[in-house]
Amino acid sequence: MNIKAITAVMLASAAAVQMQAQSEVPAVGDSYDAAALSTEDLNGTARYVGMGGAMDALGADISTIGTNPAGIGLFRKGQVSTSFGFVNLQDAASFANANKTNVSFDQIGVVLSTRTGVSSFLNFGFNYHKSRNFNQILTAAAKLNGSSQSLQTTLKDMNGLLNKNSLAYSQLDDIYLGNLLLQEDPDTHEKYVVGYGGDMYDFNRATSGYIGNYDINISGNIKNRLYLGLTIGISDVHYKDYSEYYETLQPNQDHIDGVLISDQHNISGTGFNIKAGAIFRPIEESPFRIGLSVATPTFYKLTTENYTTIGSNVDKSAASEDFRFNTPWKFGISLGHTIGNQIALGAVYEYADYGSCDMRTIDDAYYDYYDGYHENSSSEFYMNQLTKKNLKGVSTIKLGGEFRPDKSFAIRLGYNHVTPMFNKGAVRDQTIDSPGVYYASTTDYTNWGATDRITAGVGFTFDKFRFDLAYQYSQRNGDFYPFMSYYSADYIDADNVRQTEVNECSPVSVSDKRHQVLCTLSYSF
Template sequence: MKSKYIFFAVSLFAALSANAQETYENAKLAGEDLNGTARYVGMGGAMEALGADISTIGTNPAGIGLFRHSNVSISGGLLMQSDGKDFSNGKKTNLSFDQIGGVYSTRSGQKSFINFGFNYHKGKNFDYILNAANSLDGSSQNKQSYIKGMLANENSGGFFVDKNKYGENIGYVNSTSENVAYTWSQIDYLYWNNLIPDKNTGRLNYESASGYNLARANTGYIGNYDFAVSGNFNDRVYLGLTFGMKDVNYKGYSEYRENFSNAGGVLVRDERKITGSGFDITAGVIVRPVAESPFRIGAYVKSPTWYDLTTSNNTRLVYSPSTTSVRSTDSSISNSYDFKMWTPWKFGFSLGHTVGNYLALGATYEYENFSNINSRVNDGGYYDYYYGQYYESSTADKNMNAHTKEVLKGVSTLKLGVEYKPVSNVALRMGYNYVSAMYDKDVQKDPGIASFGTAYASATDYTNWSAINRFTLGVGYQVKNFNIDLAYQYSAQNGSFAPFSNIRNISIPSGTTTVTESNVATTTDVKNNRSQLLLTVGYRF
């Protein structure tokens, strides 16, 4: 049986001195929304060969070379979630500022141009409310922490619990080590210091749960700032290069409740932030193979985004015991650390064709292998006294990256779009955008990995999301040098939510013998269905 089906796999690598972020947290930052100008969205994003739209600056910058005039545009609108319930820290409908940018076009010959462009667009909008509830039939979040402690060894996916000098229960690598195990998470700390040891007798036990309920509000964005130069040679070959910078602002707040089988329950309030920046480089080309035909072929490649990030959390556990002999507790823990993440390379191929001045057709295919996401450790650096700068070094987190290769996979994106002009100054648009699933089948979060991604974990839940289907409509109106464009996008995605990972028939020590334990979470079907209304106003010089 592959290790991705097993909750606690034996570690294949020695623990690093410091590690990085967890796979499911990294996946939140991967990929992009379909966003930009209303024309680009209205055509499903299938403009990487057609070009002449500022939004291609971040996909195929050769498209900037098709501008014949300088241009500026600004876009914004509404993002609306069709499911879920309004939460104290999030709303289902939100205003969004999505794009601002322009192209400066210069003629370098009779048929040649050199164009310069800048564009900001919201590459990812995190605004989303997740609700999930189901039965548990005796399993529980605290039982997961209990079993990890019973395993008593980091190499088995657990930890050895002992008191530190402050009288707190701490999970160590094993019974002889003084080092804290990387499998000892923040949620484990809260359970082992508030629930698992009986406050009166010290006896180790766990509470079974009958059901759970989770509400989470995600907010924030990834902002893309792209600078490009593009050349047009004899109106046949277009080349482009973009240098992009990214600004990450993510915040998630959740309330997870479990009702115990007998009485009482637990409430875990968790707030996590991820902030930081990144940069990438994109190169592209568009070619008209036949001089007499407007048919165009485009190709492009995007480098990894090299992220430098900080994650922080504050987690609070409120425990109401099932017996009056044990008092209720309210405890919290918070932490922060820096890490790096490199996304995979992205490759794209596109086709575009126009018929007269009334019809445009576009198609694009992209591929990005998310199993190659590289979690990295900030493990040192050096100070350059000559330039007066500090340079931070990093190494790959082998443990977490091995898990990422089992959980995530390559993703294909298909974009199709059409634009029809019934009259010269009115355009009608329609598009379809499909993104295949990022997550492999039968995968789950693994809190038995020796990594900072595990040690700093403050939540045990995860969601395996399926493919995304996006349907778009748009309309544009040109009046003198102004253009006004409106687009509507409907995005549908299903997912499977689990409050914690499954343990099935695992043997743990119990005195001189062993016992078999299972802790199986009941999954819940969830949806991420959203609508977007987007308005763009542009001006051509």
């Protein structure tokens, strides 16, 4: 970067106050935040993971507390268990302080079982498990052929979207205008916006954090044929990502070689949901059973924080705001069957419409002397409309089996297929009039495809103790875009010719492949 660019960067701190002063606008996330916060990994006890999570109708595993609460009703003894292991990111390149392999504490819980009749039980359960592990390293690089991230800001200006009263004016637009694109004619002192074409880009992001779920359950059975359960869940979000986006620019009159944008993005907060489930045996003489489950949206209150720099170590924008977010409803149907004491087979189908995710702005908040804190929120119309276009209904199929050649030893296999969440043509639109754009300090997005998981495991029983070990391999592929393709409105140039400025961006194929090894130690009482 030349002297002119460095000088512009040094002026950034003076403009930082301007961005912070605008933070009275209600915050909200976008479609890609919704995708990250709504989805779950396959995680829990090693037995549950080893069978691919296909235990909703089989029950008697504490991990079903969060999928089909009636599964806790099949316990006949109390049990305490804890799970831990590690996750390895295959093919990930080193970046920042991120590690390819991370140790993970995944689950701890207890079930209390009380007999209430000859064949009836009333059970209570509590379980913590990590439903989402955000650890990921994503890298991408490609030619730009004249397009650029900063050119998007230029074209938004040409299309009249950079009015300071417009929510299509983003933090990143402000960074570029304050440090690179907004220039002044030395003779007339009139300010104008320039555009720089990009030659190529290099992108790196390290994501970390998790969503922890705390579930409280009550469940039981009626005549050992109908099992009912209810779970109240609390979710705790800890999401962090750090990214660096470097563009090499095409030769230009200002002799600027390239631009580096560094961004730290955090999301934290809590939410709650309610899950209900039932399992029944349609034939009294048969162990075959059918499970049904439903989960309300998780109602989140979240805080988003951005710390963004251009060049080296100069804060250009920093903002922290609260918003609300509701995940979609989730429905499940499951089948389970056992053959003697040796074989257990399970199948689960789940469905959730992620296009119905609800981003909400906090309109006002106040304290009442008598009733305490009050808050009103409303759906963010334009961002939710974009989410409906970007995201769709997702089907999850889980299959699993367990074979016990001996009562003290078990072998397990499982498989998952999760259909794609993103519609074809999904885009992180930086031009809609929404707080989700206003608080944007990055422009990249990835449209992930289907997820496939293969699992295997073994279990050992020693009197009242059990040790389970599971392995999981998961893979998904996606298309990465450093910014959306965008075009200016038609205009007449100096030669009286109608022109359209084009800022097109082609995707780069990326993948997320990971290996997990999980151990569970449990004790029955």
